[in-house]
Amino acid sequence: MPTTQPLNEAGQVAEQFNDIDQQVQSNLFGMWLFLSTELLLFGGVFAGFIVFRVIHGEAFAAAAGHLDLMLGSLNTALLLTSGLTMALAEQLVNNTRRRATLVMLLATIALGAIFIGIKGYEWYHEYEHHLMPVLGLPFEYPGEHPQQAELFFNFYFTLTGLHGFHMLVGLGLLSVIAILTWRWRDPPRIARQVQISGLYWAFVDVLWIVVFSLLYLLRS
Amino acid sequence: MSSETSALPDYLPEVSKGLTLMPEQASAMAGRIDTLYIALVVICGLLTVVVFALIAVLGYRYRANSRANRESQSSEHTHRRVELGVLAIMLVIFMGLFGWASSLYLDMFRGPSAAMTINVIGKQWMWKVQHPDGTREINTIHVPVDETINLRVTSQDVIHSFYLPAFRLKRDVLPGSYREVWFTADNPGVYRLFCAEYCGSYHAQMRGKIVVMEQADYQQWLTRQGESEAPAVSGAQLFQSYGCSGCHMGKTGIQAPSLAGVFGRAVPLAGGATMIADEAYLHDSIVQPQKHVVAGFDPIMPSYSGQISEGEILQIIAYIKSLEPLDWKTNPSQNPTQGEAQP
């Protein structure tokens, strides 16, 4: 099924554009703008968190101690690796290596899925320890300042939930791209799509780093 | 019109003031605010007139079929110079206004020290008032004239806003924190009290009045209200009934700090910091005991948030403030059920 169409021969240009160059540039620019809005979406919650982190420093630091640093770090490692595989996929697709691209995409998807799994396990863990102040579930906090700790866990679930949602969207996106790659109809177009999704995936990576540092690392 | 007014609850001031352009003034601050306001209206009015006049005059002069001279149009360079000129003029005007308004604002917020403090609690949809001697009222505040009065305002539920138009005074009232507002009424009379922050169904009915009285009348009014207890006394009862005394003066063997003389003292906290035990601190200690834990004690005190009303908290605080150091030990009669006390 691999085609021999060379990459420099651009695919079809959408009707509103003059040439493929304009189209590619517009798409990339659009994605960057979109990511900046995403950053601000998280930014609102980050800002709130930081305010309370300062006000209730001690309580938040202690509450952070109840998160599983091991699993969090493992997840960070997984996600960074998936960033690498995604970057490789971008390289490979540019060299029209269909099979290798596909492998890298699948690896990225797998790593992302494991991330979600671990995250789910962590949540379950917190649920079992009554650290999930959601939907009226009991909140039993063993340390000092249980109220502020509850606030901390509220943020924890909001932030990880929001990030998890973005991961799911990313996984969906990558799955579609993987299918397109498997079919290999219009390689230049696929290359562009891989590039755009790569941008998104990298962004979700970076977000996680921030979430991770704010929630897990600022502990006592 | 009388039929309309008689339907109103009696706490609303029944003052029909006719069509006026300015509200009445009942404090020195009101006059100063009005001066600034009139200055602003004049300046803004003039600018508005300039804009309207420019439109009218230029619009007429350069209407399509007029013969006005349209030669020698100005250049971009001239435009820039004119713009900078306008900018400079506006900057000067605006900065002048800014300076004036801000200094007035600082005066409004950093008041002189007050002769008395009245507690005001907003709750959906009424204002509860407690005078220093324990007199309580709802939706009405009696105050003496010419005396600097401090209000300590807070809310029991949502955000309200304490608004006395005749005093040009407004402050949002937030749950969980105390705000201080001061004023000096300089004109006896009855004035309006509004809730200015939307707070739910009957926001528009959360109104009341403030009655400014001559000093003598005020004293008389107070004695007429005499039968009510001082807040410290009712606070002492609450201290019993909520079980505070069980730990803080108790024989139960629970380790809790003595509250005698704690008010105004620097309290060492777990974690090394110290805090001055003021009203806000005591308030937090009751509602969020875990927020500041006293050094050397376990954080076992339960939170009373939601179980105890803001009014009761104020009474308990008054009681705690009334305790001299080791008061309860030397004078057990204040706590009738407390036969003997432990150190």
Next chain:
Amino acid sequence: MSVATDPRWPREHYLSEGFRLRDWLLTTDHKRIAWLYLASITAFFFLGGTAALLIRLELITPPGDLVSADTYNQLFSLHGIVMVWFFLIPSIPATLGNFLIPMMVGARDLAFPRLNLLSWYIYTLGGLFTLAAVIGGGVDTGWTFYTPYSTMFSNSAVIAAAAGVFIVGFSSILTGLNFIVTTHKMRAPGLSWFRLPLFVWANYATSLIMVLATPVLSSVLMLIVVERLLGIGIFDPALGGDPLLFQHLFWFYSHPAVYIMILPGMGVVSEIIACFSRKPVFGYHGMVISIMSIAVFGFIVWGHHMFVAGQSIYAGIMFSFFTFLVALPSAIKTFNWTATLYKGRITFTAPMIYALSFVGLFTIGGLTGIILASIAIDVHVHDTYFVTAHFHYIMVGGMVTGYLGGLHFWWPKMTGRMYSELWSKVAALALFIGFNLTFFPQFILGYLGMPRRYHEYPVDFQVLNVMSSLGAGVLAIGYLLPLFYLFWSLRFGPAAGGNPWRAKGLEWWTDSPPTKHNFHRIPRVTESAYAYDPTAE
């Protein structure tokens, strides 16, 4: 002569491309999407307007007699939410902007046509949520959704309403994104940044704010929804959360958002005044700098909504200072519009009357903003009708008037037809008079101390309230009239021809209505946007 045989009527144009419903609902043509928006925001405007009329009816008498207290609260909440998010924010950008920006930059369409259609669907979805909120018992938080009332105390459909606003936010984000990319990447040859019409600049600046501020609103609304839905408590004071945090985040969006609601109007007015004075805009570069600095500095003044809410007094003073600064560019712009008239050749068409009304009413609204920014005064007038009057002067007197002016100006382009000159002037005048009658008394009311969001009020405020309600009636006529004669023109109006106003923008280079891809040939630009000559003829 019927239109079909009129030589000025193009044989083929975007409206003749297909007449079935799906040709409209699945179109990616920016011009048709503009119409979709036009229809939906008009519906929402009349919904919000009906609520406004009921509010004004209730306030004719002091006691709360027409509707119950809860209904009243739902009315002004509905009015605010609908007018701000479903009418005024999308008004000029999504209709006129959508229609004109590609043409003004000489492009065949926006950069992402399908995204453009998607944003209309998102808008509609958000609208449905809001309507669901209305049907499901209404929402009574005011458009500001202040916590803890909205999160812990209100019994109304807060979740549906907040979700509606959350969703519609993405529609404006995507629209903004589309405009920015289009302006950056798709300008016709020769069209440098400083040859762009001010309308494009204004929408560009607006888009920047949409893209950068709306997500913060989204996140804070998300927190409200999550808080109500899942029972967590970020703003709950009992947990040590802070209700003021909500206000900070909300105004961090909503102050810049007020510039979303005025900049496009400023753009429209610049086009109209230049055209009917037959003169280049006075101080083009100054206008561009002003637009951009309003957009940028608008981000640092949000605290002026919280002067008595409990931020530190020094923060208050800082915010007051910045507020004065951000007013300066508006002053420059106002002055420049009037200066554009100087040595012009002025005709008072309906669009021009609207535009000049805009300038006058915006000045009053803006200068009363200065009174509000004077921090000591705001302590007294905050949350009174003074504030209500201030923002209606800017948003209704300014932006809505500007929007109608733009609609009248480009109507011949959009439809290819002319409307009745007489009726349009009557409507513009009714609007100006009715508007002032409605909202000027509210300044006095506010300074007298009448708080907003009051369902009943003391008797001595009645005279002014009655004046205001009467004005609202006149205003209603001013808004209903265009509905009639514009509809009428769709069928019976004479053909307008490519350039009925002899205006200079690129959009006038092509037929009215334009062809599907806007231009028969992509234009090559050689002069600035306003190459008018007042000395001619």
